[in-house]
Amino acid sequence: MSDTATTMFVQEARDLLEGLEDMLLDLEADPRPEKVDAVFRALHTIKGSGAMFGFDDLSQFTHHFEDAFDKVREGRLAVDGRLVDLSLRARDLMRSLLEDAEGARTREAEARAVLIRATADLTGPGTQADRATSAQAAAPPKEATRFDIFFRPAPDDLINGMRPDLLIEEIGALGPISVALDLGRVPPLDDLDPTRCWLGWHMSLTTSQGEDALRDVFIFADEAELTITPHTAMAAPEPDSPAPDDPAPARDAAVTRGGGSIRVESQRLDDMMDRLGELVIVQARLDQISRRIGDPMLETVVEEIDRLVTGLRDTTLSTRMLPIEMVFGKFRRVVRDLSGELEKTVALVTEGGETEIDKSVIDKLSEPLVHMIRNAIDHGIDDAETRRKAGKPAGGTVRLSATQEGGEVLITIADDGRGLDADAIRARAVERGLIEEAAVLSEAELHQLIFAPGFSTAKELTSISGRGVGMDAVKTTVDALRGQIQVASTAGRGTAITLRLPVSLAIIDGLLVRLGDAVYVIPLSSVEECVELDLAERHRESGRTMLQIRETLVPFLDLADIFNQPASTEPRRRVVIVRADGARLGLVVDDILGQNQTVIKTLSVFHRDVAGFAGATILGDGAVALILDVAVMIRTALEARDTPSVRLRRQAR
């Protein structure tokens, strides 16, 4: 609070109190409503501002008289000699509370009490002043709860200055949220008054805040339609520990502790996911048909179904989610056993174990993680003596952490060991015929070589990391999960390997692209940007043609080349820049059609070995589109000089 304002308040209050004396004297002779109002206003200002500028005693004391004059305004109390008399005395006391707050507080406390009592006698019981203000808010629940919120502002709310966008932003700040628009009440264009609000918003929010905190956001929207429905958090199933207070757990669906969750066979969840996948496909067809017909009533229903399907998808996916802690937990033992065997002291630190990931991903994750942890301890962390010489603590640390980033979960295994030896990797790769001696590779490219089949740089093979098949197997598993691997390593400081995995396997967001008459899907999580081919300059560098995308050179592949199609004659072709395993690649296509929810179907046994495809999906019109495997495309592009189609065939072997 500024000093200027405080000085101004004291002066203002002085003037008001000066005026108040005259007003009160006038009032006795002529109790007209305007005069009562003026008195009330003066008292109101002194009370309100007094509290703001730290004159609490003054404010509280004045409150009783403001209240009395409020009753006068409402005609519930008459102005008489007694009231004026009391008010004049009160006014003098206010003056001394204003000028000498400290002294007056002690000196005149008794006088104040007398005056307040006398006023209370006059005004009667039950004044507003005595009422308790805000009730104690209920304690917020500690665990994150999902709330379904529906919010529809009153039609006048826009004119009255409400900004629903800001409210939704404010709600979104409380936790992860998905929002869907309800257009159900929007009238036909002829009847539409654009200054009125016809929209509603369905929100699904997961937050550790209580319902009261959510309602607080909408505090000013008291005319709006607002429903907030909390859902009891779905607790993670604990397969090996039936709830202690559950005397007779049923075999298939047992109620676990907390009463709010049930245990379900995972097969049922898989079935549910399959049917949901079908539903998403049928929904896409319905959407396409509705757009062709162009009936607004049909469109409204289709949009509503779209919203419900999206909601159902999110709910279904979330029931399949398990905290990654479930795999992390196993590794404590692995680390302990290994460090004993190798006579190294290694501590395991885990972070972000609460991060959730699809059950099917968790099931496949355990083995590759064990491989990587073994590698970190065996090859990464040196013995105590070497570490001491390098100025490090004798005991090493392996850090296992998980975080969610958009639709991906990042799992990092970091050690504080010796780091990757780029020269040793290069020598080994040349020896194994993985690269040519003269090959120019960036550090990141060299690091990626550790995932090449049959690669190992450990001078002596140990029983623990086996024969260098570990990292190769890790890569295969991560590829199968449509994930990516990134390596960051500093010589002497340590290595961090990050797995980027999709949160869910069954449905992804895809980018639809066209080549000739065929449609392909590129997983949106791999797409960095899309540019027009004509606008990108071409450069030649180390025998490859590259596209210049702003400051950087990006290698590119024409899909027509890869699929042995005749060269495209389309005038305005596009390049989709994709990224996998730290490398970028431009994929040249004829056109970009848009985005869709892609239900992944595995390829049949006859097609499973065709490299370059991660699966297939069914489009809205019933056509089948292949989903490109971006990681394979990139590897293909970065390989030596064969034509792309030959390389793909080689990859397949």
Add this chain to the structure above:
Amino acid sequence: MTRSVLTVDDSASIRETIAFTLEAEGFEVVGAADGSEGLSQVQNRRFDLVITDLNMPVMNGFDFIRGARATPNGAGVPIVMLTTESKPEAKAEGKAAGATGWINKPFDGEKLVTIVKKLVG
């Protein structure tokens, strides 16, 4: 772009407090000593936010809000009324007149900024 706030209050110290607090947040703050002064300001230009007292001489806050809402410059602008805990009815009357929200007096700077941010982003 600097956003502008109109503060309508017969108390200069309240106007000063609001100006002091909001200018520190980068707002331009214009003052008016009562409802009718406020209304002529609103008729002249469009503010991003209006903060008004309810009890004022000449024209009270309710009449000011109704008048402001009826002018093109005042439609859709968030209008915050200064109310006291002791008068919950005033809140309802202000809302009915077209106020967007309210600030309970006494308020501190932090509370004011929170509410302003809530209404203008």
